[in-house]
Amino acid sequence: MQDHPTGNFRERIEASFAHQGAMTLIGAELTRIQQGIVEIELPYNVALTQQHGFLHAGVIAAALDSACTYAAYTMIDADVSILTIEFKVNLMSPGKGDRFLFRGEITKPGSNIIVADGRAYAIGDGPAKLIASMTGTKMAIRGREGISG
Amino acid sequence: MQDHPTGNFRERIEASFAHQGAMTLIGAELTRIQQGIVEIELPYNVALTQQHGFLHAGVIAAALDSACTYAAYTMIDADVSILTIEFKVNLMSPGKGDRFLFRGEITKPGSNIIVADGRAYAIGDGPAKLIASMTGTKMAIRGREGISG
Amino acid sequence: MQDHPTGNFRERIEASFAHQGAMTLIGAELTRIQQGIVEIELPYNVALTQQHGFLHAGVIAAALDSACTYAAYTMIDADVSILTIEFKVNLMSPGKGDRFLFRGEITKPGSNIIVADGRAYAIGDGPAKLIASMTGTKMAIRGREGISG
Amino acid sequence: MQDHPTGNFRERIEASFAHQGAMTLIGAELTRIQQGIVEIELPYNVALTQQHGFLHAGVIAAALDSACTYAAYTMIDADVSILTIEFKVNLMSPGKGDRFLFRGEITKPGSNIIVADGRAYAIGDGPAKLIASMTGTKMAIRGREGISG
Numbered sequence A, B, C, D: 001m002q003d004h005p006t007g008n009f010r011e012r013i014e015a016s017f018a019h020q021g022a023m024t025l026i027g028a029e030l031t032r033i034q035q036g037i038v039e040i041e042l043p044y045n046v047a048l049t050q051q052h053g054f055l056h057a058g059v060i061a062a063a064l065d066s067a068c069t070y071a072a073y074t075m076i077d078a079d080v081s082i083l084t085i086e087f088k089v090n091l092m093s094p095g096k097g098d099r100f101l102f103r104g105e106i107t108k109p110g111s112n113i114i115v116a117d118g119r120a121y122a123i124g125d126g127p128a129k130l131i132a133s134m135t136g137t138k139m140a141i142r143g144r145e146g147i148s149g
Helices: A009-018 A021-026 A057-073 B009-018 B021-026 B057-073 C009-018 C021-026 C057-073 D009-018 D021-026 D057-073
Strands: A029-034 A037-043 A080-091 A099-108 A113-123 A129-142 B029-034 B037-043 B080-091 B099-108 B113-123 B129-142 C029-034 C037-043 C080-091 C099-108 C113-123 C129-142 D029-034 D037-043 D080-091 D099-108 D113-123 D129-142
Touching (some): B009 B057, B057 B080, B057 B113, B129 C080, B129 C099, B129 C129, C057 C099, C057 C113, C080 D057, C099 C129, D057 D080, D057 D129
Antiparallel strands (some): A029 A037, A080 B080, C080 C129, C113 C129
16 A cells, blocks of 8 residues: 555544534544544434334445545545545445444545445444445545535 | 336335434435335435535435335335345535435336335526436345334 | 537547457447447357356446446547446346347536446347346546557 | 355356356456355456456456355355346456456355455566455345256
């Protein structure tokens, strides 16, 4: 993996995360930031469920997309922003548990296109259970009006 | 497309939608139900945004996934339930507008695997703008404990 | 859809297609080129099968990807090239038939990122049968060494 | 990961691979079979290229899909067959090299739905280079006419 002297990405990611209304709405917290990896955690909440009482696939997608996007922020210069072009989510087990952990990790850095993979885990009694995966494609954006942070 | 005498799918979908905490949380409404097509609408709300103030990709995914899932409910018998196996979302334009429309449509019905395609539109001044698409794969579930409605 | 004065895209696409070893290998022909839509056809051949004797998913992906890529060529200037960033394929029915038709169509044009959707059909006795769909993301490339045509 | 006493999966996979016309056509060889992981290798051949002389995305998809499918065969009983429902491929670097290695690995086993992830590498001078990834969803098929092996 290339060397990325991306400076103070921690502060930048924390500030950006705080601006995400959707992350506040679902009760998500940033719990790990390091070069190439970001984790987000979320307690179970009935307000976040689908019709069977499991965590809604859209909530899983939201948290995985944010984790993958912020993992991309650890690989770019401070004046660059990231937009998600597309993602795919596989739902592997029902989203039931006390808490959920979402990890985003950079698979392929790049100056233009960045690929990240995410994994979502349910945490309760016993070992963490893999509930979903994501592959997402990100684009680095430079100098586009209204896209910063 | 096969003939699907699925009876009272409207009532069933409305009851199921009302059980989705996540749909209530984001302020989504069911606005169209017909054989093979379901639409959901959502007003813009800053609580639903990502860091640039656009509708969060996860909210788009949540609403598209629900629209696609309920489109699948129009194709199945009343004692069958639907689970999403996976979906892919392409984000084509920023999620900005007064309201958003999410349409799910069945591309391939089936007794076991159902494929649905979704489109998300931003509505404001001027014509509706395509902001995202989804392709999702659904599985019909029969008689699994805890999965009904 | 934007106006794209892309001139002689037909000649350009035909010349590029002729350079695709893989399209020759599988016996594919360009059968339709118009603004935003390209079609490719292929006769059934046992050399193109998977273990059950159906058309191999990779052959379906190859032909759909080429159709989608050339549909993108109809939307760009003559000095721009196209690379596929990613695609998703849903396999909906077994690939059996006398011939196969692959249609690529532009869903979202753009100067940088282009989204195309493809559909694959099996043709034999009776009506054409939808066997697969693709959504692909393309990037327009300008002035990168070794990438032209 | 569950215990899967799947017996002689090696013989079964080798016999099935030999029936894949498409794998013969592209010159692919099975080079590794173990519980949960299958690898396929391929020498570069101009007959497998797209218009820029790189390995065609469809060839990459074909080999990754076969590797992922046979990884699934290591997890099932001998009377079960596997069909690919869908896959997504991200193309991360141009497919240029002397040889290519395709690894399929099971991410989520299951009696009905199996999720596999694949990685494709170009091999030449210097270290192997990641050129593509796949996530694929497989379905276990029991007793359907015409689907065996």
